Each structure stands twice: as structure tokens, then as C-alpha cells.
Amino acid sequence: MTTLWSDHIAGLTPYVPGEQARIPNLLKLNTNExxxxxxxxxxxxxxxxxxxxxxxxxxxxxxxxRQAVARRYRLTADQVFLGNGSDEVLAHVFNAFFLRGGRPLWLPDVTYSFYRTYCRFFQVPHRLIPLADDFTLKVADYTAVSEQEPAGIIFANPNAPTGCALGLDTIAAIAAAHPDSAVVVDEAYVDFGAESAAALLADTPNLMVVHTLSKSRSLAGLRVGYALASPELIQGLLRVKDSFNSYPLDRIALAGAQAAIEDEAWFERTCRAVIDAREQLVRELQGLGFAVLPSQANFVFARHRSHEAAIIARRLRDHGILVRHFQAPRIEQYLRITVGTPEQCARLCDTLKSVLST
Structure with missing residues (x-):
């Protein structure tokens, strides 16, 4: 029935989430839960x-x-926007801020792939800016004078899928270089070791920070995300949201999200446990011959020095362990591995020893 589709549907390339397999005794380390x-x-x-x-x-x-989130970041409620997961928040961001007279959106070439999906969906002109050879963001590429100012700039910090993070001085410099552009920092993984750019909001009116409760709050199944910004930017998002869906969060989600935000002790304890497990996992992987990028997320990005990434991923799957392999330029030899419990990481490493020896 494709003849009944709207004109632009056939040209879309939808985002592909990590595999949700039905495998006995599955160890799922592919979706950063x-x-x-x-x-x-x-x-x-x-x-x-x-x-x-x-x-x-x-x-x-x-x-x-909104008030609970605002209290946590010492903001006001009119600086908080809520959505059905951070992906919906980001969709509204693209619609609200990145369609400006044909000006391009700037984003890294290796980053969260949903950004490109939204560019196609909303028909946002965009410019991909290559990361450095070590997968860090080259600040000069974002602060140098350009013939055409960007409609906006978006990047994940820590970046996905690399796990590399920027400092606040760098983020502030990028925002200061483009006062007429919305600079959006997607901080899905920030609670696992990086600094939140929310601390810059008071002095940076063109900055927006996007968070999710899926990672550090362990609520991926609830679908709650939020944005932090100046009241003026938040008003832009509200105009889009209330032209699309006035009720993105149900009563159960609102109750659970508020309680999760307010339980700081549980949040700190579980984040610390993930960070400790990540550091141990990095040491184990390095001992198995992997080169591992510095990570401040709840995953690691690793390349084996003598084995193909696709083959490793396939053999791990045969043993009931899922990791994420991206068949994409520059990163096709890397695996993104979610940090599990110490016991889960031990199972992964024991299995890798067997897989790499065959």
C-alpha cells in the first residue's frame, strides 16, 4: 500500500535500535541499559x-x-521541558531550533545516529564535522569564523558511541562563538563521570541540555526525558509539544520519574557501582588485547588489535551475549559494550577469552 504513503515516507531511513533478542540466558550488553x-x-x-x-x-x-527537576539543578520550573523519552525531546528540538532559512545544523560525523535520522525526517540541512583521529571533538572546527552561521549545533557529551567527554570550558567556548545558534548538548550518559553543562545555563542563553532517565535512573522502560535551558528556549519547545501532543507523560510516568529524581542516594550508589565496574572492565579488555577509548559513560568502545569486530560480535551472540557493532565508516572495527554488573562483566570476559582463542 505504498501508493497511500505521504510523499516523503519512502525516502526515510529509520533509526535502528539495538537488537532485542529472545535468547535463553541472554546477557544484553548492546543497548546501554x-x-x-x-x-x-x-x-x-x-x-x-x-x-x-x-x-x-x-x-x-x-x-x-518540572519543579523536582528544577530543584536538582537549582533552576526554575520554566527552565525545564519534559518529553516521552529524550528522543522525543530531541525531535522537538530539531523542529523548534534547526529549521532556519536553510542554515545548516552542525554535528560530529561519529555520534548518536538518531541525529541524522531527524535531519532526514525534518529535512534539516546539516554539516558533518569529522572527529579527530582519536575520536575527540576538535574545538577549533566549532569556534572558527564561518561564512554561514549554523542554524544550531548538537553533540552528545559524553559522545555516543565513543564515550569521550568534553569539559565545560570547551562547551562554553562553542556556545560563545555562535550566540545566534542554539547549542544543544545531549547528556544521556553524563552522570557516569562527566560534568553537566547545566552549570553553564545562567550565563549561556543559547545553550540547551538534554537528559534522559533511561540510563543513570534505570528507567529505560518508562520513557521520560527532559531539557534544561532558558525560559525563552523552553517556550519554543512547548509551542511544538502543544501542537503535537499535550500529554506526552502519563500519571504513572510522572510519579515514578519524580520519585527517581528525588532519590539522590540510590542514584549516587548505582552510578558509582557502574563506574567501578567500567574501570575493571577496561582493565580486563586491555588484558585481552583490546584498545579501549577513554569512557565517561556506562559503556566502553573497544577495538581488538588482531580480530575483526563483526566476527567477535557474532561469536559472542552464539554464546548468548549481545554487544553493539556498527557497520559504519571509521568505527566498523569497534564494539560498543554496555557495562554490566561485575558478574556480568566477568561472564563477558571469560567468554571473550574463549572466543579470541579460536
């Missing part, structure tokens, strides 16, 4: 929300959750 469960307080709050009140619409302004 947190190995530790959500805050028990969040689970309790969600259970308490399952009442007769579900017949009523949720608060379309989500004031309680």
Missing part, C-alpha cells in the same frame, strides 16, 4: 499511582516533576 534496577521509591510511587485516577488526564504542564 543500567544493570541495577530503578529506585525502590520510584517503583513504590508508580504502584501508588495505579488508582481510579487513571481515568483522568495527567497534568499537561507536569508541574510537580
Amino acid at each position: 543500567n544493570p541495577y534496577g530503578p529506585s525502590p521509591k520510584a517503583i513504590e510511587a508508580m504502584r501508588a499511582a495505579v488508582t481510579d485516577d487513571l481515568r483522568l488526564y495527567p497534568d499537561y504542564q507536569a508541574q510537580a516533576l
Whole structure:
């Protein structure tokens, strides 16, 4: 029935998520889910929300959750925008800020692949800026004078899939170089060792920071994300959201997300456990002959010095372990491996010893 599609649908290349396999005794290290469960307080709050009140619409302004997020970052509620996962927030960002008279969006050539998907979907002109040979972002490429100012700039920090992170001075310099462009920092993994650019918002009106509760808050199944920015930028997102879906978050999601944000002790303990496991995993992988990029995320990006990445990934899958392999230029010999519990990482490394010896 493709003849009934809208004109632009056939030309889309949808984003492909990590494999969700049905394998006995599966060890899933391919989608960067947190190995530790959500805050028990969040689970309790969600259970308490399952009442007769579900017949009523949720608060379309989500004031309680916006205020909870604002308190955590010492902002005001009008500096917080909520969406159905950070991917929806990012979709609204592309729609609200990157369609400006044909000016291009600037983004790294190796980064979260959904950005290119959104560029195609919203027909956003864009310029891919190559990362350095060590996969770090070359700041001069983003601060140098250009004949045409970008409509906006977007990058993940820490970057995905590399795990490399920028310091706040660098982010501030990029934003200062382009005061007429929205600079969007996607911080899905920031809580695992990097610094949040939320600290720059007071002095940087063109900066926006996007977070998700899927990673450090262990709520990938709940679908909650948010953006932090000046009230003026947030108003732009609200105009898009309320022209699309006034109720992106249900009552259960609002309750669970607020409790998770407010349970700082659980958040800190589980993040610390992931960071410790990551450092041990890096040492183990290096001992097995992998070159591992410096990571400040809940995953590592690794290349074996003498074995093909695609073959390693396939053999691991045969043993019930999923890792992410990207068949893309520059990174086809790398594997992105989610950090699991110490026991899960040990299983991975024991299996790799067998796989690499054959």
C-alpha cells in the first residue's frame, strides 16, 4: 500500500535500535541499559499511582516533576521541558531550533545516529564535522569564523558511541562563538563521570541540555526525558509539544520519574557501582588485547588489535551475549559494550577469552 504513503515516507531511513533478542540466558550488553534496577521509591510511587485516577488526564504542564527537576539543578520550573523519552525531546528540538532559512545544523560525523535520522525526517540541512583521529571533538572546527552561521549545533557529551567527554570550558567556548545558534548538548550518559553543562545555563542563553532517565535512573522502560535551558528556549519547545501532543507523560510516568529524581542516594550508589565496574572492565579488555577509548559513560568502545569486530560480535551472540557493532565508516572495527554488573562483566570476559582463542 505504498501508493497511500505521504510523499516523503519512502525516502526515510529509520533509526535502528539495538537488537532485542529472545535468547535463553541472554546477557544484553548492546543497548546501554543500567544493570541495577530503578529506585525502590520510584517503583513504590508508580504502584501508588495505579488508582481510579487513571481515568483522568495527567497534568499537561507536569508541574510537580518540572519543579523536582528544577530543584536538582537549582533552576526554575520554566527552565525545564519534559518529553516521552529524550528522543522525543530531541525531535522537538530539531523542529523548534534547526529549521532556519536553510542554515545548516552542525554535528560530529561519529555520534548518536538518531541525529541524522531527524535531519532526514525534518529535512534539516546539516554539516558533518569529522572527529579527530582519536575520536575527540576538535574545538577549533566549532569556534572558527564561518561564512554561514549554523542554524544550531548538537553533540552528545559524553559522545555516543565513543564515550569521550568534553569539559565545560570547551562547551562554553562553542556556545560563545555562535550566540545566534542554539547549542544543544545531549547528556544521556553524563552522570557516569562527566560534568553537566547545566552549570553553564545562567550565563549561556543559547545553550540547551538534554537528559534522559533511561540510563543513570534505570528507567529505560518508562520513557521520560527532559531539557534544561532558558525560559525563552523552553517556550519554543512547548509551542511544538502543544501542537503535537499535550500529554506526552502519563500519571504513572510522572510519579515514578519524580520519585527517581528525588532519590539522590540510590542514584549516587548505582552510578558509582557502574563506574567501578567500567574501570575493571577496561582493565580486563586491555588484558585481552583490546584498545579501549577513554569512557565517561556506562559503556566502553573497544577495538581488538588482531580480530575483526563483526566476527567477535557474532561469536559472542552464539554464546548468548549481545554487544553493539556498527557497520559504519571509521568505527566498523569497534564494539560498543554496555557495562554490566561485575558478574556480568566477568561472564563477558571469560567468554571473550574463549572466543579470541579460536
